[in-house]
Amino acid sequence: ALSMPHGVRMRRIILPQALAIMLPPWGNLLIELLKGTALVSLISVADLMFQTRQINAxxxxxxxxxxxxxxxxxxxxxxxxxxxxxxAERLVARRLGRA
Incomplete structure (x- = not known):
């Protein structure tokens, strides 16, 4: 790894390890995003909370x-x-040999 150019070292060594560490927090953030916003509106479905408020009203x-x-x-x-x-976590762990 010491003789590799910076770009190759980043792509083959540093980024795969960083991705394995970042995946669990990304999952938590994705669930928070789902709870905090209407993620269902991304797939052309009406905003769930807006519809809920309409039904409530x-x-x-x-x-x-x-x-x-x-x-x-x-x-x-x-x-x-x-x-x-x-x-995704299992896939990254398998590719890094941590399975």
Whole structure:
């Protein structure tokens, strides 16, 4: 590694190790992003919290409307984002020989 040019050393040694260290916090940030914003709007679906507020304003059923939104967000985080991040962590660990 000492005789490698800086670009090659960065690409083959430093960045793979840094990626393995950065993946768990990225997963946490992705879940925080999901909770803090309407990530579902990125896939052309109406903003979940906006729709929930509209239902609440029309029906005054706060617990049911926001409870349903909570369940939808939980399902997205638990069954979509968490498995994707675990898969990415295993993939990077396998490539670095830490599996």
């Amino acid at each position: 029309a029906t005054y059923l706060s617990a049911q409307a926001f409870g349903t939104a909570l369940i939808i967000y939980y399902i997205l985080a638990r069954f979509l984002i968490t498995p994707m991040m675990r898969w």
